[in-house]
Amino acid sequence: MQETTTINNNFKSEEYFINMGPQHPATHGVLRLLLTIDGEIIKKVEPDLGYIHRSIEKMCERDSYQQIVHLTDRMDYLSSHINNEAVCLTVENALQLEIPERVKVVRTIIGELTRIASHCLWWGVMGMDVGALTTYFYGFRDREMINDIFEETCGARLTMNYNVPGGLMWDIHPNFVNRVKAFVKHFKTKIPEYDRLLTGNVIFQKRTKGVGVLSKEDAISFGASGPVGRGSGYSCDVRKYHPYSALDKVTFKESLQTAGDTFARYQVRIQEMWQSLSIVEQLIDNIPEGEHRVKTNAVIKLPKGEFYQKVETARGELGVYVISTGTKNPYRLKFRSPGFSNLSLLNHIAVGGKIGDLVATMATLDLVIPDIDR
Amino acid sequence: MSYFSNIFYGIKTLLTGMRVTGKYFLNSRKGAITQQYPDNRGILKMFDRFRGEVIMPHDENNEHACTGCQKCEIACPNGTIEIIWDRGLDEATGKKKKKIDQFVYHLSLCTMCGLCIDVCPTDAIEWGQNFENSVYDRTALTRVLNKPDSKIRPGVED
Ligand code: SF4
Ligand code: SF4
Numbered sequence: 001m002q003e004t005t006t007i008n009n010n011f012k013s014e015e016y017f018i019n020m021g022p023q024h025p026a027t028h029g030v031l032r033l034l035l036t037i038d039g040e041i042i043k044k045v046e047p048d049l050g051y052i053h054r055s056i057e058k059m060c061e062r063d064s065y066q067q068i069v070h071l072t073d074r075m076d077y078l079s080s081h082i083n084n085e086a087v088c089l090t091v092e093n094a095l096q097l098e099i100p101e102r103v104k105v106v107r108t109i110i111g112e113l114t115r116i117a118s119h120c121l122w123w124g125v126m127g128m129d130v131g132a133l134t135t136y137f138y139g140f141r142d143r144e145m146i147n148d149i150f151e152e153t154c155g156a157r158l159t160m161n162y163n164v165p166g167g168l169m170w171d172i173h174p175n176f177v178n179r180v181k182a183f184v185k186h187f188k189t190k191i192p193e194y195d196r197l198l199t200g201n202v203i204f205q206k207r208t209k210g211v212g213v214l215s216k217e218d219a220i221s222f223g224a225s226g227p228v229g230r231g232s233g234y235s236c237d238v239r240k241y242h243p244y245s246a247l248d249k250v251t252f253k254e255s256l257q258t259a260g261d262t263f264a265r266y267q268v269r270i271q272e273m274w275q276s277l278s279i280v281e282q283l284i285d286n287i288p289e290g291e292h293r294v295k296t297n298a299v300i301k302l303p304k305g306e307f308y309q310k311v312e313t314a315r316g317e318l319g320v321y322v323i324s325t326g327t328k329n330p331y332r333l334k335f336r337s338p339g340f341s342n343l344s345l346l347n348h349i350a351v352g353g354k355i356g357d358l359v360a361t362m363a364t365l366d367l368v369i370p371d372i373d374r
Numbered sequence: 375m376s377y378f379s380n381i382f383y384g385i386k387t388l389l390t391g392m393r394v395t396g397k398y399f400l401n402s403r404k405g406a407i408t409q410q411y412p413d414n415r416g417i418l419k420m421f422d423r424f425r426g427e428v429i430m431p432h433d434e435n436n437e438h439a440c441t442g443c444q445k446c447e448i449a450c451p452n453g454t455i456e457i458i459w460d461r462g463l464d465e466a467t468g469k470k471k472k473k474i475d476q477f478v479y480h481l482s483l484c485t486m487c488g489l490c491i492d493v494c495p496t497d498a499i500e501w502g503q504n505f506e507n508s509v510y511d512r513t514a515l516t517r518v519l520n521k522p523d524s525k526i527r528p529g530v531e532d
Binding site: 063066067069070071134141144151152153154155156159161164169170173193196197198200201202203298 | 383384387388390391393394395407420421423424425449451485486487488489492493501
């Protein structure tokens with residue numbers, strides 16, 4: 001970078017700014033970035049939000065607790081099952097409901113499959129952002145199998161809404177176990193292929209190593225979570241520190257990298273796919289028998305007080321904070337969404353880089369815009 | 375020297391990647407997942423639980439199981455369901471009883487959350503697997519689910 005910043009005296013250099021987005025393929029949604037640039041060097045990145053704001057938090061104040069669940073599908077739609085789970089866990093903990101083991105295990109399996117599906121999509125799009133179109137098709141091919149599993153059991157491919165306060169909407173489909181096993185077998189041969197195709201590729205490495213470096217201290221102070229934080233060596237896996245559902249019964253390694261650059265965040269996600277696969281494998285063979293749902297009142301009223309539950313979505317820590325006054329609607333419901341905090345550090349790590357690096361950096365932040373705007 | 379080894383290393387990693395794509399290129403038929411829609415319309419079958427639209431099944435006597443209790447209307451988060459009801463004479467008991475006149479379903483508003491079907495005490499509504507819902511006029515998406523002249527199946531109570 002050094003040589004390009006030395007200004008040739010014959011030419012006058014001037015800062016100017018351009019809009020990246022709201023309709024830009026690399027922002028993966030309607031996010032507008034105001035870039036102040038000098039030549040190709042980025043001086044400042046200002047995200048402009050609100051293009052897809054649907055006031056979900058306000059709608060939650062109007063809705064009953066059963067109805068809130070389906071709204072969270074529409075936040076981080078790639079982790080929709082985990083979002084649903086977060087709301088359901090909050091309600092169940094507040095009511096002190098005893099949840100059957102079967103529900104916990106199924107929730108965890110589907111949650112980890114969601115994580116894999118999300119990372120598959122991210123991997124495909126990441127490759128495409130840095131110029132490798134093939135990855136896109138391979139990522140989607142593998143995600144397709146998971147989507148079929150979801151469609152058969154939950155009825156939908158993306159906005160599943162399979163969790164209800166008290167359990168699951170239906171029991172798992174008879175084909176579920178076989179399909180998941182077939183997927184695990186299939187996907188084990190595919191991750192090494194991902195590595196051969198993209199991870200080892202020299203162009204890809206040149207474009208990602210040393211780009212968008214985030215130090216551990218900054219990761220903590222910006223509130224980074226998920227693979228973004230772990231790529232900087234900040235151990236922050238909610239699944240490890242505050243296990244929920246059946247995650248306390250499985251063993252898995254938290255994937256950590258210390259470099260903090262784009263490539264480190266890439267590696268964290270690839271490792272997470274392996275870890276998620278191993279979690280699914282540990283659970284799939286012994287799903288306990290039992291009820292798939294416990295009865296709740298038709299009108300759920302939470303006791304008076306404040307409740308908080310956090311889960312690890314594919315993007316990081318999602319927190320659900322409910323203030324209840326004892327009525328059938330929450331008085332206030334706040335989502336702590338991982339995408340919003342991760343976006344806040346974009347300016348910090350992109351300044352000094354080039355526009356092309358910004359695209360690569362954004363790809364590993366793995367932003368989902370509806371999650372940021374809500 | 376490292377200049378040349380860098381070049382060779384670069385070429386090697388590119389070839390490794392090309393091997394993967396080459397494998398799929400040669401076996402393109404085996405791994406293909408693309409669906410030939412709409413050519414495969416005849417054999418394309420959605421999963422049983424697929425949420426395409428809310429339907430109200432009628433039996434051969436043109437009878438349904440909806441009592442008009444309006445629980446689905448209350449459970450729906452966005453006013454997709456409107457039940458226009460009436461009181462009619464129950465033939466068995468001779469008493470006046472609530473019955474539906476029109477079960478209006480706005481497909482254009484429905485988020486497919488499934489709460490209505492979940493809450494229905496008599497399983498009067500269920501998921502339909504139709505997914506080809508595009509129309510030229512959006513008023514066509516407002517449907518009346520109970521068929522004309524249909525009645526509630528005798529014996530269904532909520
Ligand atoms: S469909 Fe079911 S819930 Fe809705 S009014 Fe009819 S009986 Fe009641
Ligand atoms: S599926 Fe959900 S949105 Fe659609 S009619 Fe039923 S309750 Fe309403």
